[in-house]
Amino acid sequence: MSRPLKDGTGRPRQRREGLVVQELPEETLVYDLERHKAHCLEAVAAAVWEACDGHRTFEQIAARAAKRIGRQVPEEAVWLALRRLDRARLMEAPVAAPLGGRFTSRRDWLKKAALFGGVSVISITAPTAAQAATCVSQTTCAGLQNRFCNGAPCCTTGPNPAPPGTTCQKVGNQNNCSCAP
Amino acid sequence: MARVLRGAWRERPDAEGLASADLLEAIPLLLLSGSAGLAWWRAQSAGPPPALKPLHDAFGVHALQAAILDAKIPAAFARLRGRGVEPLLGKGWAVARLYPRPGLRPYGDIDLYARREDEGAGRAALAEPGPEALPVDLHWGLAELDDRGFEEVITRSQTLRLRDTDVRVFGPEDHLRLLALHLLRHGGWRPVWLCDVALILETLPSDFDWRYFTSGDAVRTDAAVCALRLAHELLGASLEGVPAVVHERRLPRWLVPAILRQWGDVRFEPHGTRRPMAMELRRPRGLIRALRARWPNAVEATVGRRARFNGLPRLPFQIGECFARTLRFARSQSGLAPTPER
Numbered sequence: 001m002s003r004p005l006k007d008g009t010g011r012p013r014q015r016r017e018g019l020v021v022q023e024l025p026e027e028t029l030v031y032d033l034e035r036h037k038a039h040c041l042e043a044v045a046a047a048v049w050e051a052c053d054g055h056r057t058f059e060q061i062a063a064r065a066a067k068r069i070g071r072q073v074p075e076e077a078v079w080l081a082l083r084r085l086d087r088a089r090l091m092e093a094p095v096a097a098p099l100g101g102r103f104t105s106r107r108d109w110l111k112k113a114a115l116f117g118g119v120s121v122i123s124i125t126a127p128t129a130a131q132a133a134t135c136v137s138q139t140t141c142a143g144l145q146n147r148f149c150n151g152a153p154c155c156t157t158g159p160n161p162a163p164p165g166t167t168c169q170k171v172g173n174q175n176n177c178s179c180a181p
Numbered sequence: 182m183a184r185v186l187r188g189a190w191r192e193r194p195d196a197e198g199l200a201s202a203d204l205l206e207a208i209p210l211l212l213l214s215g216s217a218g219l220a221w222w223r224a225q226s227a228g229p230p231p232a233l234k235p236l237h238d239a240f241g242v243h244a245l246q247a248a249i250l251d252a253k254i255p256a257a258f259a260r261l262r263g264r265g266v267e268p269l270l271g272k273g274w275a276v277a278r279l280y281p282r283p284g285l286r287p288y289g290d291i292d293l294y295a296r297r298e299d300e301g302a303g304r305a306a307l308a309e310p311g312p313e314a315l316p317v318d319l320h321w322g323l324a325e326l327d328d329r330g331f332e333e334v335i336t337r338s339q340t341l342r343l344r345d346t347d348v349r350v351f352g353p354e355d356h357l358r359l360l361a362l363h364l365l366r367h368g369g370w371r372p373v374w375l376c377d378v379a380l381i382l383e384t385l386p387s388d389f390d391w392r393y394f395t396s397g398d399a400v401r402t403d404a405a406v407c408a409l410r411l412a413h414e415l416l417g418a419s420l421e422g423v424p425a426v427v428h429e430r431r432l433p434r435w436l437v438p439a440i441l442r443q444w445g446d447v448r449f450e451p452h453g454t455r456r457p458m459a460m461e462l463r464r465p466r467g468l469i470r471a472l473r474a475r476w477p478n479a480v481e482a483t484v485g486r487r488a489r490f491n492g493l494p495r496l497p498f499q500i501g502e503c504f505a506r507t508l509r510f511a512r513s514q515s516g517l518a519p520t521p522e523r
Contacts, residue, residue: 020248020249022244022248024244029244030245038245124241125238140212
């Protein structure tokens with residue numbers, strides 16, 4: 001029997017509108033054109049997401065995902081993947097974790113799911129202007145240790161834009177680089 | 182950089198010999214030069230240490246960028262064919278498709294080459310209003326291959342299927358020559374361009390026509406041969422099956438250091454990203470920096486002056502190229518010539 005979801009159908013549906021999807025053998029990459037965010041779906045998360053067509057029940061999703069990746073996918077892993085996909089706004093409707101039955105508590109199923117790899121939905125930060133590779137995003141600059149400050153111009157567009165005219169450099173006694181004039 | 186990228190274009194790159202220290206040191210340069218995906222591809226086969234996250238992120242972004250651009254290529258062909266223009270696709274997708282994964286070889290636009298006489302129709306086609314912007318860089322003529330006839334190049338071209346559309350790409354001989362000469366014309370500043378040459382060298386079809394590859398302008402042919410040697414000496418590209426002219430070519434002593442210096446220059450502003458010189462002239466405080474950014478390196482000066490890659494000092498060619506650029510700029514400002522590259 002399907003477990004109830006917040007959308008009330010018990011048959012989750014993946015979001016397709018406003019997304020660019022690049023399927024690779026090891027992972028699936030998704031770019032959200034509305035929120036300008038990129039995500040990397042590990043194998044199980046990608047298989048679960050692909051199976052969410054709005055018609056399949058929870059059990060059918062688990063079976064389909066297992067067939068695609070060639071190994072058993074436990075219920076906990078499916079739920080964790082759905083939760084992470086939902087958080088990344090890759091589902092049509094919010095997905096609620098099941099409680100009751102074998103899932104005695106949220107902590108309980110999270111603990112079980114954590115034992116199963118491949119369910120991550122990782123946010124990707126654009127480290128450079130993707131095509132021209134001529135500037136460093138403010139996030140990347142701030143993530144570099146001081147010895148890697150490269151003086152490159154900081155990107156003034158994209159997520160977390162830097163002030164115009166700034167470069168990635170060592171500032172004061174900070175441990176990491178900063179975009180500064 | 183060169184040590185990190187050795188063999189990185191292969192289906193199963195060998196991560197042995199890739200020192201963590203080299204990788205860590207090169208990360209900023211890899212990110213800046215668009216080579217991060219390739220470095221990740223090579224390094225990940227030895228297990229993913231945390232330092233690979235920014236490289237993997239870059240790979241992911243480039244792969245998604247490729248998905249977005251790939252969808253626009255059929256639209257660009259349809260738009261041009263609708264006006265009777267049959268273009269050739271080069272660089273970008275035409276070479277990225279040969280890498281083991283999308284995203285390993287980033288590209289930002291769609292390079293198309295059309296006959297000079299189609300310029301009017303081509304411009305009109307691209308100016309048509311459409312549902313989406315088409316980032317097309319349309320070249321009139323064959324650019325670095327203009328010592329060949331367009332009809333001959335078309336005859337040797339190939340047709341590939343991309344999302345239900347037949348797209349025309351250069352034949353392997355012309356494409357390798359184009360990539361090699363384009364790399365040198367821009368001073369070899371992007372390491373992925375040399376990886377392109379290395380990749381094509383290692384995936385040549387059995388009927389690759391070396392005689393045709395080495396035909397045409399002798400100075401350009403020699404330059405193209407030098408690019409192949411560079412791919413071998415800097416990145417370890419295999420020269421199996423290549424003719425003696427490549428094996429026997431000795432590179433001038435200045436060439437490899439010039440390329441490595443360029444790859445290590447974190448302040449380099451590539452053409453196309455610089456503020457136009459006319460704007461720089463209006464704010465003299467930045468003029469010295471602007472002029473330094475435009476000083477041609479030894480490689481681009483050699484190509485720009487149509488000189489040979491030999492042992493002679495490069496400074497006279499660099500001065501000559503600088504002078505020629507200044508002249509072109511002055512002519513463009515006086516309306517006598519089109520605006521040169523930035």
